[in-house]
Amino acid sequence: MRQFWLLILAVIFWVMAVSTADVRAQEKKGVPPNGSEEKLSLVEAIVCEDMKGSTPVNGAIVFSSDLEKIYCLTSFDPVPREMDIYHEWYRRDELKAKVRLTLKPPRWSTFSSMRIRRSDRGPWRVTITDQEGKVLRTVRFSITE
Amino acid sequence: MDIILNSYILFRLYVLFRGTHVFRVLIGIALLWFSQRVAVALGLVLTSWAIQGITAAAAFIIIVVFRNEIRSVLQAKNLKAILWGVPHRITKTPIETVIDTAFELAGKKIGAIMVFPGMDDLDELIQGGINWDGLVSREMINSIFWHDNPVHDGAVIIEGNRIKKVGAVLPLSRRDDLPSSYGTRHRAAAGLAEMTDALVLVVSEERGTVVLAEGSNVGTVNDKNVLVRTLEGHIGSTKEQWGYRKKEKREFAIAALAALVLISAVWFSFTRGQERLVAFDIPVEYVNRNPAMEIVDSSVNAVHVGLSGSGTLIKSIRPDQVKVRLDLSTAAVGRNSFVITSEDIGLPPGVVLRKVNPSTVEVTLDIPGEKVLPVQVDWVGKLRKGLMLTSAKVFPAKVQVKGGKTILDTLSTIYTEKVRLDQIEKSGSLEVKLALEPATLKIAPGSRDSVTVDYFVKERVSSLPAR
Numbered sequence: 001m002r003q004f005w006l007l008i009l010a011v012i013f014w015v016m017a018v019s020t021a022d023v024r025a026q027e028k029k030g031v032p033p034n035g036s037e038e039k040l041s042l043v044e045a046i047v048c049e050d051m052k053g054s055t056p057v058n059g060a061i062v063f064s065s066d067l068e069k070i071y072c073l074t075s076f077d078p079v080p081r082e083m084d085i086y087h088e089w090y091r092r093d094e095l096k097a098k099v100r101l102t103l104k105p106p107r108w109s110t111f112s113s114m115r116i117r118r119s120d121r122g123p124w125r126v127t128i129t130d131q132e133g134k135v136l137r138t139v140r141f142s143i144t145e
Numbered sequence: 146m147d148i149i150l151n152s153y154i155l156f157r158l159y160v161l162f163r164g165t166h167v168f169r170v171l172i173g174i175a176l177l178w179f180s181q182r183v184a185v186a187l188g189l190v191l192t193s194w195a196i197q198g199i200t201a202a203a204a205f206i207i208i209v210v211f212r213n214e215i216r217s218v219l220q221a222k223n224l225k226a227i228l229w230g231v232p233h234r235i236t237k238t239p240i241e242t243v244i245d246t247a248f249e250l251a252g253k254k255i256g257a258i259m260v261f262p263g264m265d266d267l268d269e270l271i272q273g274g275i276n277w278d279g280l281v282s283r284e285m286i287n288s289i290f291w292h293d294n295p296v297h298d299g300a301v302i303i304e305g306n307r308i309k310k311v312g313a314v315l316p317l318s319r320r321d322d323l324p325s326s327y328g329t330r331h332r333a334a335a336g337l338a339e340m341t342d343a344l345v346l347v348v349s350e351e352r353g354t355v356v357l358a359e360g361s362n363v364g365t366v367n368d369k370n371v372l373v374r375t376l377e378g379h380i381g382s383t384k385e386q387w388g389y390r391k392k393e394k395r396e397f398a399i400a401a402l403a404a405l406v407l408i409s410a411v412w413f414s415f416t417r418g419q420e421r422l423v424a425f426d427i428p429v430e431y432v433n434r435n436p437a438m439e440i441v442d443s444s445v446n447a448v449h450v451g452l453s454g455s456g457t458l459i460k461s462i463r464p465d466q467v468k469v470r471l472d473l474s475t476a477a478v479g480r481n482s483f484v485i486t487s488e489d490i491g492l493p494p495g496v497v498l499r500k501v502n503p504s505t506v507e508v509t510l511d512i513p514g515e516k517v518l519p520v521q522v523d524w525v526g527k528l529r530k531g532l533m534l535t536s537a538k539v540f541p542a543k544v545q546v547k548g549g550k551t552i553l554d555t556l557s558t559i560y561t562e563k564v565r566l567d568q569i570e571k572s573g574s575l576e577v578k579l580a581l582e583p584a585t586l587k588i589a590p591g592s593r594d595s596v597t598v599d600y601f602v603k604e605r606v607s608s609l610p611a612r
Contacts, residue, residue, distance in 0.1 A: 093555065122523070125558065138519070142523065144524055
């Protein structure tokens, strides 16, 4: 009888050990424990005057056309797998540029930039979309004098 | 249509006012007007002015002086009678009054001769006489045949309840078989009765008898009832009214024809003559548009229309009488081009289209729709050095707009009117209207046409130089 209970306990321990190992393996691969893929999440989107490494400098919603360049930084956490996203730069409703950026798990920050001129004054927006074209966020700003 | 309508109005005026004093004065005014036109045509400026003044005054006076008569004509008739009906003035002859009076005259040995026309026209056979048109009454007949009355020797013509004519001279009979006691009065009665279907009643002055002449029969009648029946048989309503109606119909036919000729003459005097040009800016009306679509744009709102016609017509024409209607039944969604033809332009009769400018109209049609759009502030100007506009919250963040579906499909953002940065020193809030472009775009009911913007400003802290 004692041997029977010992056998039962051994089976329980074995099952627990196997399932814990699976979870660890899945965590390593970036797959959620319940089996469905973790969703890409955009945690920050900002337009700024400059980038210092991966840090935005002077994030704002109005930029002078005297600046040579402006940047759009996007940070994702988590990034379930290596994938592409797009930064679509619009002046009013006219598409000016579409930049493809690659994200890598588990989290990733990336940016695109736009060279600006006096003729670019007006309301702008950057639409951030995933590779299926789904809009993740729209950042609105203006280029002025 | 113009001629027919005005002819009918003139004809109705005749029907309603015939026999009244107003009608005669109206004819007078018409003659004055005609004289004025002739004077104008001949270049008699002063005369035409004078006649014009008299005509205007006469028109005013006629209303004042004849107001009672006009009122009685208009009040006595309902709308149907005014527009369509024909007032029949026929009334039955008061036979018993006539016969009683005849026997009364016979008793007094006063001679008399009374004619009751049938369907034959007596105008060519009767000579002389005085038009009377008085109501038949015992006193009237007595006074006409009174010895001292200048017309007592002549015959009276009785139609309906009126004595139409007195002192009429009738043709004499040439018959030899008439009694020798019959005088001229009897021969006249027999003469007219032979030649026509009229019935003639004679009162013998010498014997005090009443003699009736009908056809070739001439004889004394002593019984009043026999005479009543005979007269009723002759001027019984059907026969008398038939004759009267026939005459009335002829009169109306002539009046209608005269009205048509007169109005046609006036019309042609208007439409002919010296040609004159005129131009108007006429708004374009769009008709037969598919209800599912709406006009979102058109190249013009009005076209310049050049017209010509007679001086009188052109002088009287008003811009609202000219219509430019474009048929949109064939129009599709998008831009449509229409050439304006003469069929699209409605003109008063007699006026000729000379030119249309522009001759082509571009019309853009679209299917109406609604869309929810995010609002973005349109910042302009220059922010003070050292300041940064870091964020702004717009309330409401989205608004519902309506407009053409084609236009809505191209829009993804609605912008505010321009907001200047120059005055901004610190964080704050402002109210700004939405800029609806294109102008055909409208804010949907329930949405605001302005938004509140809460903006946040901070001093620049950066290694980048402030520019």
